[in-house]
Amino acid sequence: xxxxxKKITDKKISRRNFLKATAAGTAGLALAGCGxxxxxxxxxxxxxxxxxxxxxxxxxxxxxxxxxxxxxxxVVDNVVVRQxxxxxxxxxxxxxxxxxxxxxxxxxxxVFGADRIKYPMKRKHWEPLTGGDKSLRGKDEWVRISWDEAxxxxxxxxxxxxEKYGNRSILMPNFADALCDFNxxxxxxxxxxxxxxxxxxxxxxxxxxxxxxxxxGNDDANDRLDLLKSETIVLYGCNPAWAAAGLxxxxxxxxxxxxxxxxxxGPSYNETANLVEAKWIRVRPGTDIAFLLAVAYVxxxxxxxxxxxxxxxxxxxxxTVGFDAxxxxxxxxxxxxxxxxxxxxxxxQPKTPEWASEICGTPVEDILWYAKEMHKDKxxxxxxxxxxxxxxxxxxxxxxxxxxxxxxGHFGKPGHSCGSCQYYFATNSGPKLVQLGASGxxxxxxxxxxxxxxxxxxxxxxxxxxxxxAPALWGDLASMGEKDIDIHVIIHSYRNTLQTNQGxxxxxxxxxxxxxxxxxxxxxxxxxxxxxxxxxxxxxxxxHSSYLYLEIYYNREVQFFPSKVIEPLYEAKSDLWIGRxxxxxxxxxxxxxxxxxxxxxxxNAIAGATVINKEGTGYETLVTITEADLAWWKQKHxxxxxxxxxxxIGLKELMEKGIYKVERHEGDNYGxxxxxxxxxxxxxxxxxxxxxxxxxxxxxxxxxxxxMGRSTLKPYPTYxxxxxxxEQSFKDWDKKIKGDYPYQVxxxxxxxxxxxxxxxxxxLREAMRNPVFISAVDxxxxxxxxxDAVLLTNPYGKVLRQASVSQRLMPGxxxxxxxxxxxxxxxxxxxxxxxxxxxxxxxxxxxxVSGYNTQLVNMEKYDGKPLTPDYLWPQRxxxx
Ligand SMILES: Nc1nc2c(c(=O)[nH]1)N[C@H]1C(S)=C(S)[C@@H](COP(=O)(O)OP(=O)(O)OC[C@H]3O[C@@H](n4cnc5c(=O)[nH]c(N)nc54)[C@H](O)[C@@H]3O)O[C@H]1N2
Ligand SMILES: Nc1nc2c(c(=O)[nH]1)N[C@H]1C(S)=C(S)[C@@H](COP(=O)(O)OP(=O)(O)OC[C@H]3O[C@@H](n4cnc5c(=O)[nH]c(N)nc54)[C@H](O)[C@@H]3O)O[C@H]1N2
Ligand code: SF4
Ligand SMILES: [Mo]
Numbered sequence: 001x002x003x004x005x006k007k008i009t010d011k012k013i014s015r016r017n018f019l020k021a022t023a024a025g026t027a028g029l030a031l032a033g034c035g036x037x038x039x040x041x042x043x044x045x046x047x048x049x050x051x052x053x054x055x056x057x058x059x060x061x062x063x064x065x066x067x068x069x070x071x072x073x074x075v076v077d078n079v080v081v082r083q084x085x086x087x088x089x090x091x092x093x094x095x096x097x098x099x100x101x102x103x104x105x106x107x108x109x110x111v112f113g114a115d116r117i118k119y120p121m122k123r124k125h126w127e128p129l130t131g132g133d134k135s136l137r138g139k140d141e142w143v144r145i146s147w148d149e150a151x152x153x154x155x156x157x158x159x160x161x162x163e164k165y166g167n168r169s170i171l172m173p174n175f176a177d178a179l180c181d182f183n184x185x186x187x188x189x190x191x192x193x194x195x196x197x198x199x200x201x202x203x204x205x206x207x208x209x210x211x212x213x214x215x216x217g218n219d220d221a222n223d224r225l226d227l228l229k230s231e232t233i234v235l236y237g238c239n240p241a242w243a244a245a246g247l248x249x250x251x252x253x254x255x256x257x258x259x260x261x262x263x264x265x266g267p268s269y270n271e272t273a274n275l276v277e278a279k280w281i282r283v284r285p286g287t288d289i290a291f292l293l294a295v296a297y298v299x300x301x302x303x304x305x306x307x308x309x310x311x312x313x314x315x316x317x318x319x320t321v322g323f324d325a326x327x328x329x330x331x332x333x334x335x336x337x338x339x340x341x342x343x344x345x346x347x348x349q350p351k352t353p354e355w356a357s358e359i360c361g362t363p364v365e366d367i368l369w370y371a372k373e374m375h376k377d378k379x380x381x382x383x384x385x386x387x388x389x390x391x392x393x394x395x396x397x398x399x400x401x402x403x404x405x406x407x408x409g410h411f412g413k414p415g416h417s418c419g420s421c422q423y424y425f426a427t428n429s430g431p432k433l434v435q436l437g438a439s440g441x442x443x444x445x446x447x448x449x450x451x452x453x454x455x456x457x458x459x460x461x462x463x464x465x466x467x468x469x470a471p472a473l474w475g476d477l478a479s480m481g482e483k484d485i486d487i488h489v490i491i492h493s494y495r496n497t498l499q500t501n502q503g504x505x506x507x508x509x510x511x512x513x514x515x516x517x518x519x520x521x522x523x524x525x526x527x528x529x530x531x532x533x534x535x536x537x538x539x540x541x542x543x544h545s546s547y548l549y550l551e552i553y554y555n556r557e558v559q560f561f562p563s564k565v566i567e568p569l570y571e572a573k574s575d576l577w578i579g580r581x582x583x584x585x586x587x588x589x590x591x592x593x594x595x596x597x598x599x600x601x602x603x604n605a606i607a608g609a610t611v612i613n614k615e616g617t618g619y620e621t622l623v624t625i626t627e628a629d630l631a632w633w634k635q636k637h638x639x640x641x642x643x644x645x646x647x648x649i650g651l652k653e654l655m656e657k658g659i660y661k662v663e664r665h666e667g668d669n670y671g672x673x674x675x676x677x678x679x680x681x682x683x684x685x686x687x688x689x690x691x692x693x694x695x696x697x698x699x700x701x702x703x704x705x706x707x708m709g710r711s712t713l714k715p716y717p718t719y720x721x722x723x724x725x726x727e728q729s730f731k732d733w734d735k736k737i738k739g740d741y742p743y744q745v746x747x748x749x750x751x752x753x754x755x756x757x758x759x760x761x762x763x764l765r766e767a768m769r770n771p772v773f774i775s776a777v778d779x780x781x782x783x784x785x786x787x788d789a790v791l792l793t794n795p796y797g798k799v800l801r802q803a804s805v806s807q808r809l810m811p812g813x814x815x816x817x818x819x820x821x822x823x824x825x826x827x828x829x830x831x832x833x834x835x836x837x838x839x840x841x842x843x844x845x846x847x848x849v850s851g852y853n854t855q856l857v858n859m860e861k862y863d864g865k866p867l868t869p870d871y872l873w874p875q876r877x878x879x880x
Contacts (some may be wrong), residue, residue, distance in 0.1 A: 437608015
């Protein structure tokens, strides 16, 4: 950075051209005055690039977005002037290119964004140890401070909180200590209270292993070559075209070419359904259990082993427990079973298609059709996301989906599967074929056991009590229950919890209550905006520690090896640096806690990388390291301790390419059919449930979830009217009179951003607008036209957005894309960005699920001033 700024100062690169050079203007950060100009690359840098100057460097694309793709950056003078995606090898089905999406290709605007946080800063009216005027959080001015000052302040606040209230008073919501270097320093200091968020998995987080199914992950469905063998592929509430960009769409298209017929089940006909021309089975949000119970009813009542064999009785008998009275597991405490419940023998309500249709909105004939499509002699793959499990009272969704798949015998055989199609693993499950080794960096455990369920977080911070559940969940049921909690400090690192957690208004209140808030951030997102001190962090292009992400990257056939692309911009620092410097001030032994440099850790992980052998029976060393390689690394990245070794590809060649792919072939040794050994011999190869079989009756599920104090589940799957669900949108259900909040809302993961990350990029805002999607039926009823502003309201907030009117949504249903940056006018209480969690009710059920997809609102056409498109809004550039 200093180099480029010096050149600008020396006029070797004109300031004007440099501002243009980087779209949003790197120098704009330092040399105030840059707007959001989307000018082409500046003349000098462009000329340099055209003349072949600069270096292409494999660059991380590291966001929490699902699939991970190849990215490469052309760097001239520490500025990225071009980007490209995977052209490392020709594209083929067996070895596909990993082509990036619009976000990956816009990455340079995030890194070089005019709105990057440049320096550590504090709130103008903040006072050490008292917080100063806390009501100004979120609207105060910022003052630049030095790193020394910032770290001294943070250390003093942490010590004060620990001394007076103990480590439990420090709240640091995050996913895992392994993901962030910063955490080691806090753990060595005595730990922190975390947040237990069912987030990605919904109820699958708690209700999966106990049933005998793999929660979701790398091996809960079959691999992509096996997918070609399916006759019917059900896309159950999943949308990889948006939410797992890259190869999943490609894999589904190949399955379509191979002859598969597609079904999509969900409240809207989404992009993925459209891509594969799926038959749409409409189901209202949060009502899938009712729909699937009716499917079970049809399969049970219409099955005839001779004339109409729908159910795979052999599979049910061998591989499951609890289907009917003859198969109740040994630990059962009640004499009930699934089949009798479905037939209405306990509650006088047979779960007929007519019963379900009133709730889930699916036409009766579609329920009948779907049930027949599940029949045992068809090769069916049921690929689901956890979106239907991210609903209130969806604790039994995983069990009913598993039950239907088991009734058709769709597990553990070629062409048959029931597993997740979400995120990293979508459409290609199975153990990794090439992977990094260990970095050697220790990950310290958090000594503090407290973990608050996410939907209750802000209420609990405000009220000082919480329902202690997660750490004791499956072991010590008796220790669950209410506990005191007294939060005084909030640390935002690696999550933007104020924005991504339900109940933003309560979150703001909680932020204004505590003594101190500190945030690590790239730019001023909500969690930084409402902080007292903000610490600028480097992106993955400015550091070597990408391996932390690379360990969780998951394309089983691919491993990325990106390099540091540029030197850190301004005063941004890595988590490792911050952890070390803060650690010194907290009195911890930082050399013990952080024994290795970033370069050494990454080198260790690369040197330890392994690749599957030809036979598919084990792994061998991937990388060859010679003296020359070590000399090259030292010159390029700095000195490391390394040994010579023999592998398949040289270190320098690998790092210059930045990617290693394992080629696949029909009939190779790398295929994956999940649960195959279990299905072939369940007694010899039991699954992880108590009985060793898939538990359609699961006592552990009922006991454990009920012990959390929010539900009275049966051990088998039943329909419970969801809190904030469809039925509750009525004032009078019997007379079908709608209530004050008649529309259902879900919050799909949106292609324009990764959660909240990248949503501040003008390029992306322009390329992909952020409307709320509403049904043409509702629009006509309310006189709303495409592009009109609509005001969505409920007891939690008010949100203003343009409407996109579509035939692709069920009437009464609105989609509000997840993750926009809150733009709150505190005077009117209106957010104009379309912020999902500003409307999301901070309430929960059962296992404490984050029920993002069971939300209710009212919608009106907005008559106020029209909304300008958000790509024209000023960036949050802080002039200090
Ligand atoms: N572009 C982008 N991609 C992402 C992310 C991102 O923020 N942006 N985030 C990543 C992360 S961390 C995750 S966890 C995954 C999430 O990935 P998914 O779970 O696949 O994503 P969603 O978009 O929430 O939901 C998928 C579909 O489910 C439907 N749906 C919603 N509620 C229900 C319901 O009750 N029943 C049924 N049957 N369908 C329903 C929605 O209409 C939507 O089309 O995405 C990952 N990928
Ligand atoms: N309404 C609704 N809410 C949802 C969802 C939904 O479907 N609907 N989905 C939920 C799901 S599945 C998920 S996974 C969550 C995601 O929730 P979050 O993890 O809170 O979302 P992100 O926007 O990815 O925020 C990541 C934060 O990490 C910071 N960061 C990035 N890199 C670094 C780094 O190297 N070091 C440090 N210290 N910080 C860094 C970024 O500045 C950013 O603030 O959202 C959940 N919230
Ligand atoms: S899908 Fe994710 S990893 Fe791939 S290019 Fe887009 S943002 Fe990057
Ligand atoms: Mo997630």
